Amino acid sequence: MSQKPTVDHDRRRRRALGVFQILIYGYLLTMWGIQLYMYSQRDW
Amino acid sequence: MTTSSEKQLPPGTTAPNATLHKWLQRGLFVCLTVLALEGTFTFPGLMIWYGFPDLSLVEMCSELAKVRYSDDARECIFLYPLFAPAEAAGQTTAQDKWGVQPRPEYKRIGFRELVQIRDDRLARQAAAKQADVGTR
Amino acid sequence: MNQSLSNASNVYDDHQNKSRDAQRKADRWMLPGAILMTTAVLGPIGFPLFLKGMAMQRRALLDGMSVRPMICTLLGYLVIMDSGLNSIGWSLDIFAHHSLISRTLVTAWGNMFDAGYFWHYNELWAGGAGAPGEKSWEYSLVPTVFCMRLAAAIGFLQMKRWGHQWLIVTCWFGVIYWVGYVANMTIFADLRYANIVFPVWGWWLYDIFYITPFLAIPYLHTVNREIFSD
Numbered sequence: 521m522s523q524k525p526t527v528d529h530d531r532r533r534r535r536a537l538g539v540f541q542i543l544i545y546g547y548l549l550t551m552w553g554i555q556l557y558m559y560s561q562r563d564w
Numbered sequence: 565m566t567t568s569s570e571k572q573l574p575p576g577t578t579a580p581n582a583t584l585h586k587w588l589q590r591g592l593f594v595c596l597t598v599l600a601l602e603g604t605f606t607f608p609g610l611m612i613w614y615g616f617p618d619l620s621l622v623e624m625c626s627e628l629a630k631v632r633y634s635d636d637a638r639e640c641i642f643l644y645p646l647f648a649p650a651e652a653a654g655q656t657t658a659q660d661k662w663g664v665q666p667r668p669e670y671k672r673i674g675f676r677e678l679v680q681i682r683d684d685r686l687a688r689q690a691a692a693k694q695a696d697v698g699t700r
Numbered sequence: 701m702n703q704s705l706s707n708a709s710n711v712y713d714d715h716q717n718k719s720r721d722a723q724r725k726a727d728r729w730m731l732p733g734a735i736l737m738t739t740a741v742l743g744p745i746g747f748p749l750f751l752k753g754m755a756m757q758r759r760a761l762l763d764g765m766s767v768r769p770m771i772c773t774l775l776g777y778l779v780i781m782d783s784g785l786n787s788i789g790w791s792l793d794i795f796a797h798h799s800l801i802s803r804t805l806v807t808a809w810g811n812m813f814d815a816g817y818f819w820h821y822n823e824l825w826a827g828g829a830g831a832p833g834e835k836s837w838e839y840s841l842v843p844t845v846f847c848m849r850l851a852a853a854i855g856f857l858q859m860k861r862w863g864h865q866w867l868i869v870t871c872w873f874g875v876i877y878w879v880g881y882v883a884n885m886t887i888f889a890d891l892r893y894a895n896i897v898f899p900v901w902g903w904w905l906y907d908i909f910y911i912t913p914f915l916a917i918p919y920l921h922t923v924n925r926e927i928f929s930d
Contacts, residue, residue, distance in 0.1 A: 530580065537918045544875060544914055551882045555900045558889050564899045574761075574769040576927040588919050589771040596778045598909040599785065600747040603740030610808040613897070625804040628811065632818060644798040651798060652823040667890040668819050672897060673811055 615679040627678045631670050634659045636685060715766065722760035723767040727857075729753030734777045738784030750777070768859060769927070775916055776857035779867065782912045783849040790838045790846075793817070797828035813902040816885070816892050831891060833884045837877070845873045864928045868920045874913025 558564075577585045614624050625640035632638075635657035644651060659669040673681075730753030736746025760767045792802050803822065806829075810817025816831030824830050829838070849870040855863025885892050885903070893899040 533921060534580070534584075537921055541914065541918065544878075547879060548882065548908075551886050552900070552904055554886055555889055555893070555904075559893065559900045562890065562894070564890075564894045564896075574771065575766075576769055576772070576923040578922075578924060581922045584918060584922060585771055588915055589774060591915050592771065592774040592778050592912070595909045595912060595915065596750075596774060596781065597747075599778075599781055600737045600743045600750075602906065602909070603737055603743035603785065604747075606809065607741050607805060610805060610812065613812065614808050621800055621804050624808070625800060628804070628807050628818075631811075632807065632821060640800070640803055642800055644803075648798075650822050650825060650827045651803075652820065653825065655823060658820060665888055665890050666819075667894050668815060670895055672895045674897075 613675055614673070615676050615682075618676070618679045619682065623682070624678065627682055631673060631678075631681070633657050634670060719760070719765040719767055722756070722763075722765045726753045726757040726760060726767070729756065730773070730777060734780050735784075738781050738788065740785060740788070768857070771919060772856065772859070772923075772927075775867075775912075775919060776853045778912050779849055779853035779856070779916065782910055783846040783853070786910070787842055787846045787850075790842050793828040794835075794838050794842065797822055802828070810896075812897040813906055814885075814892055815894065815896050816888075818896070819891055832888050837881060837884070841877055845870055845877060848873070859928050861925070861928045861930050864920065864923075864925065867916065871913040871916045871920065875917075878911070878913070 573579065573582055574585070611624075614628070616624065619627060622640055622642045625642075626638070629638045629640055629652075630636055633652060633655050635655070638652075638657075641651070661667040661669060729749050733746045733748070733750030733753060736742040737750065739746075754770075754773070757767060757770065757773055761770065789806075792799070792806060796802050797806075807818050807821050810819075810821065810829075816834050817829050820830035822828065822830075824835065826835055829835060848866065852863055852866035852870050856867045857863070892903075896902070
């Protein structure tokens with residue numbers, strides 16, 4: 521009774537975790553980018 | 565007994581997750597190391613930037629307060645009384661551009677510039693005193 | 701038959717005892733090391749202690765002992781350090797804002813990296829950081845998520861099921877505070893970054909290494925839960 525190494529729900533879970541990583545680091549990069557833009561525009 | 569040519573996986577890690585776990589482990593170790601280094605160098609680094617040992621801790625505190633509130637008369641009382649109100653409550657000297665997003669107007673402090681600022685101020689005060697004595 | 705069974709169980713017990721001892725010996729170095737690193741200034745003493753414990757743990761793993769996986773060790777101790785460092789900094793600001801160390805060290809840090817801790821410091825009735833929202837973040841996070849993360853990390857290091865579950869909960873909590881804190885800083889960016897020594901770069905380079913929750917979440921959701929006991 522061997523199962524496929526990657527079961528479907530496992531694959532879906534890993535994809536969801538990947539989406540989360542992209543979203544969260546994307547958010548941080550966006551905020552950093554906004555701050556850098558402000559830095560370039562305002563006299564800090 | 566199977567000939568294990570595959571590397572043994574740590575407990576809890578299944579084969580599909582092995583690479584993910586390996587990189588996460590490396591990331592965690594990097595974070596831990598950097599946090600340890602930050603903790604080590606923050607205090608000495610800040611002290612050196614802001615003028616230690618030319619300025620003692622109390623003098624550094626007073627100089628920072630003078631910059632913060634743009635007020636040459638502000639001093640840090642060491643051993644601030646326990647239940648006294650906040651030390652800057654009601655201050656009126658701070659320079660800010662007020663609005664819904666305030667913007668401070670104190671000057672940037674460069675490397676060991678606090679020492680220079682203090683020395684300049686003492687020189688100015690000495691000169692003013694001389695001039696004062698001279699006119700009498 | 702009975703003899704071989706009892707022999708087998710003796711060998712098993714022996715192995716379990718040896719493993720438990722090995723883990724305890726390693727932790728005896730790692731825990732003080734982590735605690736010292738959490739005090740920040742005593743980090744140079746704590747880091748070598750921690751590394752020694754890690755080496756002992758690795759030795760035990762290679763010797764085939766049933767000790768905690770290395771990644772669980774790293775994660776558990778890193779969460780202790782992360783929440784501990786945050787708690788110490790913010791506790792100073794909540795309770796000790798008029799101490800010399802706060803008025804010098806915290807404002808100096810603020811002047812260099814994040815003016816939230818410099819601008820109008822000690823002018824609020826509550827003392828400490830005057831930046832909009834900052835005190836609220838401190839009051840809300842220190843007694844809740846930082847304490848909870850610390851407790852969860854301890855349970856996690858003990859390989860308890862509740863430790864694993866609560867570390868998941870508190871790491872997702874960590875996502876919330878990262879999102880909220882960075883948003884607050886961006887909205888009031890003029891206040892936080894104008895006229896400081898290292899605007900924008902300083903804070904990000906300094907604080908990006910506190911992203912432990914983001915690294916923990918993929919691991920906690922993909923680890924086989926069987927390794928955590930009740």
